[in-house]
Amino acid sequence: MEQQFSPSRPCRIEDVAQWDIETDVAVVGFGAAGSCAAIEARKAGAEVAIFEVAAAPGGSAALSGGEVYVGGSGGTSVQRAAGFEDSTEDFYKYLLMAGGPGADAARARVYAENAEAHFRWLQEQGVPYKGTFLPGKWLEPHTDDTLVWSGSEQAWPFSVEARPAPRGHTAQQDGWSAGRTLMEKLCGRAEALGATVYCSSRALALVTAADGAIVGIVVRIDGVPRYVRARRGVVLASGGFITNRDMVERYAPDALVCETPVSAGNDDGSGIRMGISAGGTAIQMDQFFATLPFFPPESLVKGIFINERGERFINEDAYHGRIAHYVLRQPGGRAWLIVDDEIFGRPMIHRDVTIAAVGESWEELEQELGLAEGSLQRTVEAFNREASEGRDPLFHKAASWLRPLTKAPFAALSYCRGDIPGHAFTLGGLSTDTEGAVLNEAGQPIPGLYAAGRCACGLPRWGEGYSSGMSLGDSTFFGRRAGRRAAAG
Amino acid sequence: MEQQFSPSRPCRIEDVAQWDIETDVAVVGFGAAGSCAAIEARKAGAEVAIFEVAAAPGGSAALSGGEVYVGGSGGTSVQRAAGFEDSTEDFYKYLLMAGGPGADAARARVYAENAEAHFRWLQEQGVPYKGTFLPGKWLEPHTDDTLVWSGSEQAWPFSVEARPAPRGHTAQQDGWSAGRTLMEKLCGRAEALGATVYCSSRALALVTAADGAIVGIVVRIDGVPRYVRARRGVVLASGGFITNRDMVERYAPDALVCETPVSAGNDDGSGIRMGISAGGTAIQMDQFFATLPFFPPESLVKGIFINERGERFINEDAYHGRIAHYVLRQPGGRAWLIVDDEIFGRPMIHRDVTIAAVGESWEELEQELGLAEGSLQRTVEAFNREASEGRDPLFHKAASWLRPLTKAPFAALSYCRGDIPGHAFTLGGLSTDTEGAVLNEAGQPIPGLYAAGRCACGLPRWGEGYSSGMSLGDSTFFGRRAGRRAAAG
Numbered sequence: 001m002e003q004q005f006s007p008s009r010p011c012r013i014e015d016v017a018q019w020d021i022e023t024d025v026a027v028v029g030f031g032a033a034g035s036c037a038a039i040e041a042r043k044a045g046a047e048v049a050i051f052e053v054a055a056a057p058g059g060s061a062a063l064s065g066g067e068v069y070v071g072g073s074g075g076t077s078v079q080r081a082a083g084f085e086d087s088t089e090d091f092y093k094y095l096l097m098a099g100g101p102g103a104d105a106a107r108a109r110v111y112a113e114n115a116e117a118h119f120r121w122l123q124e125q126g127v128p129y130k131g132t133f134l135p136g137k138w139l140e141p142h143t144d145d146t147l148v149w150s151g152s153e154q155a156w157p158f159s160v161e162a163r164p165a166p167r168g169h170t171a172q173q174d175g176w177s178a179g180r181t182l183m184e185k186l187c188g189r190a191e192a193l194g195a196t197v198y199c200s201s202r203a204l205a206l207v208t209a210a211d212g213a214i215v216g217i218v219v220r221i222d223g224v225p226r227y228v229r230a231r232r233g234v235v236l237a238s239g240g241f242i243t244n245r246d247m248v249e250r251y252a253p254d255a256l257v258c259e260t261p262v263s264a265g266n267d268d269g270s271g272i273r274m275g276i277s278a279g280g281t282a283i284q285m286d287q288f289f290a291t292l293p294f295f296p297p298e299s300l301v302k303g304i305f306i307n308e309r310g311e312r313f314i315n316e317d318a319y320h321g322r323i324a325h326y327v328l329r330q331p332g333g334r335a336w337l338i339v340d341d342e343i344f345g346r347p348m349i350h351r352d353v354t355i356a357a358v359g360e361s362w363e364e365l366e367q368e369l370g371l372a373e374g375s376l377q378r379t380v381e382a383f384n385r386e387a388s389e390g391r392d393p394l395f396h397k398a399a400s401w402l403r404p405l406t407k408a409p410f411a412a413l414s415y416c417r418g419d420i421p422g423h424a425f426t427l428g429g430l431s432t433d434t435e436g437a438v439l440n441e442a443g444q445p446i447p448g449l450y451a452a453g454r455c456a457c458g459l460p461r462w463g464e465g466y467s468s469g470m471s472l473g474d475s476t477f478f479g480r481r482a483g484r485r486a487a488a489g
Numbered sequence: 490m491e492q493q494f495s496p497s498r499p500c501r502i503e504d505v506a507q508w509d510i511e512t513d514v515a516v517v518g519f520g521a522a523g524s525c526a527a528i529e530a531r532k533a534g535a536e537v538a539i540f541e542v543a544a545a546p547g548g549s550a551a552l553s554g555g556e557v558y559v560g561g562s563g564g565t566s567v568q569r570a571a572g573f574e575d576s577t578e579d580f581y582k583y584l585l586m587a588g589g590p591g592a593d594a595a596r597a598r599v600y601a602e603n604a605e606a607h608f609r610w611l612q613e614q615g616v617p618y619k620g621t622f623l624p625g626k627w628l629e630p631h632t633d634d635t636l637v638w639s640g641s642e643q644a645w646p647f648s649v650e651a652r653p654a655p656r657g658h659t660a661q662q663d664g665w666s667a668g669r670t671l672m673e674k675l676c677g678r679a680e681a682l683g684a685t686v687y688c689s690s691r692a693l694a695l696v697t698a699a700d701g702a703i704v705g706i707v708v709r710i711d712g713v714p715r716y717v718r719a720r721r722g723v724v725l726a727s728g729g730f731i732t733n734r735d736m737v738e739r740y741a742p743d744a745l746v747c748e749t750p751v752s753a754g755n756d757d758g759s760g761i762r763m764g765i766s767a768g769g770t771a772i773q774m775d776q777f778f779a780t781l782p783f784f785p786p787e788s789l790v791k792g793i794f795i796n797e798r799g800e801r802f803i804n805e806d807a808y809h810g811r812i813a814h815y816v817l818r819q820p821g822g823r824a825w826l827i828v829d830d831e832i833f834g835r836p837m838i839h840r841d842v843t844i845a846a847v848g849e850s851w852e853e854l855e856q857e858l859g860l861a862e863g864s865l866q867r868t869v870e871a872f873n874r875e876a877s878e879g880r881d882p883l884f885h886k887a888a889s890w891l892r893p894l895t896k897a898p899f900a901a902l903s904y905c906r907g908d909i910p911g912h913a914f915t916l917g918g919l920s921t922d923t924e925g926a927v928l929n930e931a932g933q934p935i936p937g938l939y940a941a942g943r944c945a946c947g948l949p950r951w952g953e954g955y956s957s958g959m960s961l962g963d964s965t966f967f968g969r970r971a972g973r974r975a976a977a978g
Contacts, residue, residue, distance in 0.1 A: 008768065008930035009701070102742035212498070246932070250772045250920065253591035273930040279497065279766060283739045286775040309883045311800060372882050378867060393861045394798045431739065441497035441762040443735070 031059020033453025100462025151467020310375025436482025520548020522942025589951025640956020799864025925971025
């Protein structure tokens with residue numbers, strides 16, 4: 001009986017024997033987007049039922065760093081307290097650049113104008129923010145501080161177009177993975193507001209009316225398919241597709257080189273598939289976040305990445321995920337971070353990084369790496385000369401990270417393919433309007449169907465432009481809007 | 490009344506007032522894929538109706554160079570006559586590499602094993618092939634010869650993995666654009682076999698039965714929507730989406746930098762949209778063919794491409810479309826072809842190429858281009874030294890194209906963004922099996938729906954791996970299979 005259900009084929013309303021559960025708004029997935037959709041739908045007076053495939057709430061967001069990328073409107077209270085102004089226009093410009101060639105200006109605009117208010121909303125939901133700024137260059141705070149530089153804001157070319165400000169806002173929690181705190185609060189809030197939560201419940205298929213409108217969902221609960229009527233709408237908030245190998249192969253094959261999914265395990269693409277099955281269109285499906293965390297310690301940012309031609313290829317002070325995309329596409333998948341004894345330290349995440357070569361001279365290092373004679377020597381010579389003058393005319397690394405590499409021994413840390421597993425999650429998903437309505441190929445909303453979070457193609461839609469906090473910022477912000485829109489029916 | 494139809498929304502069979510036209514197989518589009526589908530469906534005894542939106546048959550294929558990429562099985566008669574052996578395994582390996590990270594091994598396999606027979610079939614349909622080989626490096630034959638090197642076969646890294654053979658087979662026709670002859674023959678053959686052709690007929694929407702099977706299509710003929718019953722199936726063969734700006738923005742934004750669509754004008758994505766509307770899945774939608782034809786004359790291949798850092802970035806003897814992708818992604822969209830007086834000639838297609846700098850010395854050229862001091866000089870010095878030794882250790886350009894650039898004056902031809910319009914067509918499309926059945930997200934065929942040509946994601950699915958003739962080879966070969974499969978019902 002159950003075999004009949006597939007995320008790729010909607011169940012027709014005439015095949016629904018009876019409604020087992022009735023609600024106004026059905027939310028699929030209880031992570032960042034789902035919890036915020038539920039909160040807003042409840043606040044709007046709608047009955048809300050949440051279906052979460054895992055045994056516990058939180059989704060992939062609960063395992064994350066918990067950063068939310070917000071700013072604009074002159075600055076959040078935290079930005080201002082730390083002495084940073086952040087104009088809406090600068091924030092908007094940064095978001096637009098971060099969106100790459102397929103950027104969605106309308107989405108960037110609405111986000112830039114309302115992100116500061118969104119931060120206050122998060123606080124109102126009970127998410128704790130200490131309010132302090134942690135200087136330096138980090139992947140995420142290792143302390144309980146609130147604000148960090150979390151992207152490429154101070155790096156070329158972003159810094160040229162948009163006045164930099166730190167925008168990674170993190171819930172107060174000692175050590176890494178503040179996503180746990182963020183999600184405890186948001187999920188707790190949704191439950192406190194009266195959303196009914198079904199955990200260990202797998203969404204199997206959407207239910208469609210004869211006119212194509214979405215009127216419910218089939219969910220497996222305790223091993224039995226249950227028909228859920230959603231009077232006002234279904235919000236898909238079940239994450240991306242990085243754990244679905246088949247989908248990655250078909251849609252984002254470049255991500256196959258990354259062996260470590262950034263996921264709690266259920267980013268299986270089923271929400272995207274259900275949306276497609278209802279006539280929704282999925283866009284930017286090739287795009288993904290990737291990282292090869294090569295710092296902290298931040299001293300390593302003063303090193304230079306080179307490829308097998310002995311050439312640099314990026315300003316090393318860019319966001320680590322942007323650098324990862326550049327590293328991954330170097331010829332032969334080969335790249336090394338070149339350091340001297342002064343800046344060397346083992347990277348915090350990959351302490352066992354392969355040290356491919358060590359040498360007392362650049363010539364020795366070059367030979368040990370098997371590079372063409374003179375290639376690395378020429379690169380270092382030019383870099384050192386220019387760095388000592390505080391400039392990087394070829395790659396525009398900011399002066400504060402420029403320092404000649406002169407203290408032997410010199411070393412090459414291997415970022416060649418296979419040596420360090422890449423971490424990735426997907427950015428492509430269902431096309432939606434800024435209210436979360438899922439759009440068909442003609443750009444028209446599918447009645448009763450909404451999506452947010454990595455189910456949808458949101459604000460972050462270009463791997464090279466990603467900054468930490470953009471996915472959670474997008475998921476929580478647009479999750480709220482999808483919940484409100486669904487509640488309005 | 491007609492407003493109700495959209496390629497993004499199937500028409501339900503219960504909304505069909507009456508069938509205006511009845512046939513076994515309805516083919517949408519009378520280009521390379523559609524004509525071959527029609528021929529095979531007719532041969533299998535099916536009634537065939539073809540609906541072509543343009544006023545005349547031929548599609549974008551009729552404006553093309555008409556090359557068909559075939560080989561394997563020891564070699565076609567033409568390859569063998571010219572002294573080239575071409576093993577199926579070498580052909581297969583090349584196709585697999587050309588498919589990139591998302592390559593479809595099953596498709597490459599069936600093509601490699603049957604392409605030689607397919608070439609004989611094309612001859613049997615009346616496509617004339619003179620049978621002669623034109624040596625050298627060309628975009629397509631400018632003569633009436635049959636065989637040319639049309640890809641990256643002799644270039645690194647392809648040449649390392651697969652023994653090279655020329656595989657671009659072109660219909661006999663004086664001068665360029667032999668696609669005209671190819672399509673005259675194929676379309677003529679389909680008509681001679683009894684396919685009914687409706688030109689100036691726009692497919693508006695698919696017709697679905699209650700179980701989701703495709704049972705027909707709505708077509709606008711003479712301004713009136715007509716309901717077409719297709720007893721055995723519908724073959725979508727209406728091309729890609731390069732002329733649909735909205736789709737390019739959403740799916741292949743990197744292609745926006747190419748201003749010249751390679752299209753007869755009707756690659757509007759409507760076939761892909763109709764397939765999606767029926768539950769089909771579209772894959773590799775970000776991929777596109779691009780070119781900035783920088784030769785002939787082939788002497789220009791002996792030049793070196795550099796970016797604004799004065800660095801080379803590719804072996805210049807690779808396929809021009811592969812080079813275009815590399816050029817387009819250089820920092821700031823800036824790249825130049827550096828030549829000396831010995832090899833200079835105006836490129837045939839872009840005779841008015843901007844000559845960005847001319848100098849009696851490399852220093853002068855470097856200064857005129859505004860490059861960092863010494864950057865170009867170092868690159869040329871290393872290139873010249875190694876070229877004089879017949880090697881290119883960094884980029885692996887084949888020895889036959891290596892020659893030091895020593896004869897002043899030197900010049901830089903501008904391939905900076907905006908100076909030369911890029912030419913592009915899309916490679917992503919509906920996911921199909923090797924018989925042409927359109928697959929849903931679960932990988933299952935949608936009954937009654939088939940696709941081939943650029944409507945489908947076929948053999949060519951990676952911009953960096955494309956070779957001239959792959960799209961027509963794929964369209965004609967898999968078009969035939971789709972026609973046969975549809976006729977089988």
